[in-house]
Amino acid sequence: MKMSNSIASFVLLLILISTNCLCSEAQQCRPSGRIMGKKPPPGECNKENDSDCCVQGKAYTTYKCSPAVSRHTKAELTLNSFEKGGDGGGPSECDNQYHSDDTPVVALSTGWFNDRSRCLHNITISGNGKSVVAMVVDECDSTMGCDEDHDYQPPCSNNIVDASKAVWKALGVPHNQWGGLEITWSDA
Numbered sequence: 001m002k003m004s005n006s007i008a009s010f011v012l013l014l015i016l017i018s019t020n021c022l023c024s025e026a027q028q029c030r031p032s033g034r035i036m037g038k039k040p041p042p043g044e045c046n047k048e049n050d051s052d053c054c055v056q057g058k059a060y061t062t063y064k065c066s067p068a069v070s071r072h073t074k075a076e077l078t079l080n081s082f083e084k085g086g087d088g089g090g091p092s093e094c095d096n097q098y099h100s101d102d103t104p105v106v107a108l109s110t111g112w113f114n115d116r117s118r119c120l121h122n123i124t125i126s127g128n129g130k131s132v133v134a135m136v137v138d139e140c141d142s143t144m145g146c147d148e149d150h151d152y153q154p155p156c157s158n159n160i161v162d163a164s165k166a167v168w169k170a171l172g173v174p175h176n177q178w179g180g181l182e183i184t185w186s187d188a
Helices: 002-026 165-170
Strands: 033-036 059-062 073-079 105-109 122-127 130-140 160-163 180-187
Touching: 073 165, 105 122, 105 165, 122 160, 130 160, 130 165, 160 165
Parallel strands: 073 160, 105 130
Antiparallel strands: 033 059, 073 180, 105 160, 122 130, 122 180
16 A cells, blocks of 8 residues: 555656656747748848848748746847947837947847837846946847848847947957857846
8 A cells, every 4th residue: 555655655756857847848939930031132232230131042041929928038149239220220129229239238139128118117137247327218129130120130039138339348358259149037
């Protein structure tokens, strides 16, 4: 009898563990689709800050979600100009304005942007041993790209904090290393 109770307890434990793993797995952010790259018209993809331009026929992964936000959300910091004529394209989504590269502002991947819920709110970005507070002014679109609205750039990954030059300067990152940096961020 004790042996069958032990086996039953063990089987129940295995079921609970596997169910927990499945629930955790279901909460992860998975790709939502793909779009095919289109060749930009001549001179239409702004390559400032080493921005990528879409490649004709290349499949790009899209996301409607981002990883869960925590007190130390891991992300990739990228470089973006929010100025008129910069590689960020049109005016910012939150306020329909352009912003100086000397102002600490960011765009967040679609899931983190969360239907504008973080618009004009500050986040704290930590990297390179320093921290900076920056305002969310735009979305780094993870669902669309390779068109005029997105400056013929591919969709953003789902874990991007796209930052102005001011953010990079505040983090003390040497200029020759600007463009990609593993960071953490949190709501300020």
